[in-house]
Amino acid sequence: MMLLVWVFFGLGISPVQDTVSLAPVEVYAPAVDRFAQGQKVISFEKRELQAYASRSIGDLLQEKSPVFVRQYGAGMLASLSFRGTSAGHTAVFWNGLPISSPSLGQSDLSVLPVAAVDQVQLQFGSAGALYGNEAIGGSLHLSSQTDFKKGFKGGFSQAFGSFGLSNSIFSGGFSSQKISLRSRLYRQFSRNDFLYQDLSLPGTPENRQDHAQVEQRGFVQDFAWNLNFSSQIKASVWYHEADREIQPVMGSKTQDQQKDASIRAVVDYFRFGKKSVLNLKTGWVRDQLIFNTSKNETSQFLLASDWDIQATKDWTFKLGARASFIEGDLSTYSATDRRIEGYQSAKWTPNSAVAWSFNLRQVFFSEKIIPFLPSFGLDWQFLEKGNQQFLLKASGGKGFKIPTLNDRFWEPGGNPDLLPEESISAELGIHWTRKGDINLESQVTYYLMQVDNWIIWMPKGSIWSPENIREVRNQGIEWEGKASWKTGAWGWKTGLSYTFSEALDQTTDSQNPRQLPYTPKHQANGTLEVSKSKVALELNSSFVGSRTIGTGESRSMNPFQVWNARLSYSNLSWGKVNFPLSFQILNLFNQDYQVLYLRAMPGRSYQINFTIQI
Amino acid sequence: MTNYFKKQIWALAVLLIAFSCQDNGGEKPQGRYDSGVYIMNEGNLGTNDGEVYHYNPGLRALTGGIFEFENKRPFAGLLEDMVLEEGRLYLVANTGKIEIVEPGNFRSLGAVTGDLDQPRSLATARGKLFISDYGPYDPSFATPDSYIAIVDGLDGGTVKKKIPVSNKPEDLFVSGKNVFVAGSEEGKIEIIDAETEALVKTLEVSGSPVQFFEQRGDLWVYSYDDSKVYFQSFHLDNLTKKEFRELPIAQATSRIALGEDDRIYILTSSGWPDYKDGIAVVSIYDTTLIPSWKTGSGFYGIGYDQERREIYVANAKGFQGNGEVIIYQKDGKEIGKLGVGRGPSGFLFR
Numbered sequence: 001m002m003l004l005v006w007v008f009f010g011l012g013i014s015p016v017q018d019t020v021s022l023a024p025v026e027v028y029a030p031a032v033d034r035f036a037q038g039q040k041v042i043s044f045e046k047r048e049l050q051a052y053a054s055r056s057i058g059d060l061l062q063e064k065s066p067v068f069v070r071q072y073g074a075g076m077l078a079s080l081s082f083r084g085t086s087a088g089h090t091a092v093f094w095n096g097l098p099i100s101s102p103s104l105g106q107s108d109l110s111v112l113p114v115a116a117v118d119q120v121q122l123q124f125g126s127a128g129a130l131y132g133n134e135a136i137g138g139s140l141h142l143s144s145q146t147d148f149k150k151g152f153k154g155g156f157s158q159a160f161g162s163f164g165l166s167n168s169i170f171s172g173g174f175s176s177q178k179i180s181l182r183s184r185l186y187r188q189f190s191r192n193d194f195l196y197q198d199l200s201l202p203g204t205p206e207n208r209q210d211h212a213q214v215e216q217r218g219f220v221q222d223f224a225w226n227l228n229f230s231s232q233i234k235a236s237v238w239y240h241e242a243d244r245e246i247q248p249v250m251g252s253k254t255q256d257q258q259k260d261a262s263i264r265a266v267v268d269y270f271r272f273g274k275k276s277v278l279n280l281k282t283g284w285v286r287d288q289l290i291f292n293t294s295k296n297e298t299s300q301f302l303l304a305s306d307w308d309i310q311a312t313k314d315w316t317f318k319l320g321a322r323a324s325f326i327e328g329d330l331s332t333y334s335a336t337d338r339r340i341e342g343y344q345s346a347k348w349t350p351n352s353a354v355a356w357s358f359n360l361r362q363v364f365f366s367e368k369i370i371p372f373l374p375s376f377g378l379d380w381q382f383l384e385k386g387n388q389q390f391l392l393k394a395s396g397g398k399g400f401k402i403p404t405l406n407d408r409f410w411e412p413g414g415n416p417d418l419l420p421e422e423s424i425s426a427e428l429g430i431h432w433t434r435k436g437d438i439n440l441e442s443q444v445t446y447y448l449m450q451v452d453n454w455i456i457w458m459p460k461g462s463i464w465s466p467e468n469i470r471e472v473r474n475q476g477i478e479w480e481g482k483a484s485w486k487t488g489a490w491g492w493k494t495g496l497s498y499t500f501s502e503a504l505d506q507t508t509d510s511q512n513p514r515q516l517p518y519t520p521k522h523q524a525n526g527t528l529e530v531s532k533s534k535v536a537l538e539l540n541s542s543f544v545g546s547r548t549i550g551t552g553e554s555r556s557m558n559p560f561q562v563w564n565a566r567l568s569y570s571n572l573s574w575g576k577v578n579f580p581l582s583f584q585i586l587n588l589f590n591q592d593y594q595v596l597y598l599r600a601m602p603g604r605s606y607q608i609n610f611t612i613q614i
Numbered sequence: 615m616t617n618y619f620k621k622q623i624w625a626l627a628v629l630l631i632a633f634s635c636q637d638n639g640g641e642k643p644q645g646r647y648d649s650g651v652y653i654m655n656e657g658n659l660g661t662n663d664g665e666v667y668h669y670n671p672g673l674r675a676l677t678g679g680i681f682e683f684e685n686k687r688p689f690a691g692l693l694e695d696m697v698l699e700e701g702r703l704y705l706v707a708n709t710g711k712i713e714i715v716e717p718g719n720f721r722s723l724g725a726v727t728g729d730l731d732q733p734r735s736l737a738t739a740r741g742k743l744f745i746s747d748y749g750p751y752d753p754s755f756a757t758p759d760s761y762i763a764i765v766d767g768l769d770g771g772t773v774k775k776k777i778p779v780s781n782k783p784e785d786l787f788v789s790g791k792n793v794f795v796a797g798s799e800e801g802k803i804e805i806i807d808a809e810t811e812a813l814v815k816t817l818e819v820s821g822s823p824v825q826f827f828e829q830r831g832d833l834w835v836y837s838y839d840d841s842k843v844y845f846q847s848f849h850l851d852n853l854t855k856k857e858f859r860e861l862p863i864a865q866a867t868s869r870i871a872l873g874e875d876d877r878i879y880i881l882t883s884s885g886w887p888d889y890k891d892g893i894a895v896v897s898i899y900d901t902t903l904i905p906s907w908k909t910g911s912g913f914y915g916i917g918y919d920q921e922r923r924e925i926y927v928a929n930a931k932g933f934q935g936n937g938e939v940i941i942y943q944k945d946g947k948e949i950g951k952l953g954v955g956r957g958p959s960g961f962l963f964r
Contacts, residue, residue, distance in 0.1 A: 598663075
């Protein structure tokens with residue numbers, strides 16, 4: 001079937017007219033959204049990432065994106081929830097390599113520092129055809145971005161802050177026309193001994209958190225080599241380790257310790273044809289998690305190849321295959337898994353205003369077949385009037401998630417008969433941009449999604465075991481607006497977003513379906529930035545609405561809103577050396593809040609950041 | 615879970631004292647929660663959302679989260695046991711604290727918050743609190759350092775002494791100056807002298823002893839293993855074993871309730887992987903033996919309302935959200951359903 005479709009689209013190839021030569025003057029990276037027409041994709045700007053350099057991807061997404069991050073305390077486990085789906089319903093990639101733990105089936109965003117990556121992108125909606133396993137609610141794409149011909153570059157950045165925070169980042173690199181090398185080393189430490197009101201004790205006294213110290217260290221090495229005019233090799237290695245005292249839930253005196261260590265390596269070979277790019281990819285991810293004395297290790301090895309071709313002026317295709325080998329050596333079991341996937345994408349651009357995409361994927365795992373996964377999308381710029389543009393985005397697709405190793409093999413309780421979780425989603429959005437004295441941008445998206453065979457661990461006497469029991473219907477509206485303008489020497493920028501997200505559990509009570517636990521219906525973010533020459537002041541705020549802590553008629557937690565402020569000055573320099581400075585206040589109004597029930601979060605804190613850039 | 619009948623006896627005692635005190639202190643006004651049913655909701659592991667619900671069967675009025683409502687702070691613990699003694703309600707959190715409230719209005723009277731690990735139950739004797747505690751887990755999740763913690767005074771405070779006992783002590787029962795401890799893991803009944811605060815005697819029993827109760831004037835302990843349930847009574851004068859019963863009820867759990875006519879209701883569970891729950895009915899004094907009086911899934915607690923002759927069965931519903939309580943008549947007919955808190959696990963009838 002897959003082949004047939006490919007042949008069918010292939011028949012449309014006509015003699016090539018234009019060349020889309022991809023000369024390797026830059027380190028090549030296939031665009032995440034190349035075949036994601038009609039889907040919402042958010043990319044963070046470089047300066048936004050710089051402002052979060054001493055924080056985690058979890059903090060960045062909680063404060064700056066419409067997704068909900070479930071934070072189990074300061075510096076503790078942070079998992080992503082897209083459009084009312086669970087933490088395991090998000091595919092996470094680093095340089096195109098899936099990095100979610102195959103045993104847990106999710107990624108902890110608190111151990112992914114912003115400092116280790118150059119690009120962060122979020123894609124919304126079920127996209128199993130494009131991104132494979134776990135892309136049910138959406139996907140997160142992290143990547144390195146390196147250049148050729150830039151000579152020597154280096155930098156050192158040091159942040160000090162409240163609660164014993166000390167974060168250091170060193171980076172150095174060299175690039176010529178032929179070769180590009182870059183190294184990054186970082187260490188992030190916090191005693192995390194913040195004051196909080198202990199609600200579990202009579203009189204709710206203010207106590208100091210004494211078991212939440214976090215230390216994280218790592219390095220990233222990026223390498224790229226132009227073998228000749230038409231081929232390039234790119235490689236990255238990322239080692240990260242985290243040593244954490246696990247912050248107890250209020251009322252408990254647990255003294256748990258967790259050590260995470262991950263090594264991720266990826267090598268890409270690109271061969272650039274006249275109108276095509278051939279990519280051979282191999283990658284390896286090894287995760288180790290030691291919780292107290294229990295040790296869990298997993299390895300994933302990936303081999304992939306795809307061929308991206310501009311067949312005609314109007315048609316672009318991609319054809320690929322991927323094989324993954326997974327090995328788990330967990331505290332209670334050992335298991336292996338193999339997955340083979342074939343996929344193809346087609347993009348049709350009949351004119352400059354319209355782009356259609358069609359994607360398909362077929363997955364085999366452990367002698368099982370995932371039902372054929374399609375997706376389609378449309379970008380249609382239906383109106384262009386003066387300095388204004390209106391773009392319609394429509395897409396639909398399926399997603400899936402293979403049960404994790406723990407779901408299938410955990411002793412006791414693992415259920416080898418679990419079916420993959422499945423989803424189908426559709427969205428419709430309008431994107432408006434206006435250029436002028438005031439630049440405006442507004443995007444509104446409506447989505448609808450159904451997730452079936454959702455896996456939940458249920459108690460079976462004293463043993464817990466997973467089952468495909470939950471069925472959820474999600475729908476929502478997401479709106480983002482941006483504006484930028486100038487008043488004299490002052491530059492202004494503002495961004496606002498609001499998300500309404502309904503995720504109704506059809507399982508517990510189908511007559512009266514309730515919102516899923518820890519899924520706020522309302523969420524909003526806002527940013528205001530004002531700058532004059534080299535001084536900038538930024539104020540941002542994020543609001544999270546009420547959410548229940550369990551299914552059905554459960555306890556509801558209060559909404560919260562947290563404000564941050566940041567002042568930066570980038571005019572200090574000595575010769576070619578720059579010394580940007582910044583000062584941040586987090587939780588400006590000292591809001592007492594919890595993201596998850598009884599998990600204390602810090603009040604107001606301060607950070608000062610010095611950087612040397614060569 | 616401790617034996618609720620012991621508590622009912624105490625409640626009766628409190629009531630008697632209250633009546634007899636009428637002349638001196640004036641009648642104490644009836645508190646909002648002084649009659650009805652306390653429903654214990656254990657809460658979810660890692661969430662610490664244990665709470666007490668109150669149900670007034672006469673008015674059919676259910677009030678949720680009464681600890682938080684009356685004290686303006688969450689209970690913030692896993693609620694393991696409720697013990698009504700000495701005019702105080704002791705709420706035992708196995709996350710490491712005891713909250714003491716006034717039973718009528720649920721306002722906090724005190725607490726034991728330090729120096730406990732995994733408290734399971736509590737008893738009062740000679741003006742002191744005796745708290746059974748598993749002690750900390752060792753790296754292999756065993757509890758080799760279980761103890762009985764002693765606190766001077768009935769309104770909480772600091773732990774002054776810990777008496778080591780066999781692994782995993784559960785229920786406690788006080789007779790005179792003797793504190794009986796159900797040592798569940800090693801099948802031991804340990805007896806502590808409340809005055810000298812020393813272990814005075816250890817008796818071996820069959821199965822895993824978890825619950826003391828009084829029937830026909832005797833002190834009994836209920837214990838169980840995979841295939842049978844056992845009842846052992848004691849001579850309270852010389853602290854020796856008296857009578858023994860062994861009944862073929864398989865897959866029993868620690869949860870029981872005492873009904874009328876000496877009937878004992880026992881929750882059973884097939885456990886992993888089929889997980890079928892049930893309620894068995896037995897008697898120590900006659901031949902009653904009904905292995906499956908009720909069957910279902912998710913049963914997590916049971917209680918018997920002596921006054922209204924009703925059986926309350928708690929269903930934890932997989933701990934995914936709030937649980938449910940189903941009320942049956944003595945003849946097994948369902949007469950009501952209550953949506954309660956997370957992990958409902960026991961009842962206290964007043």
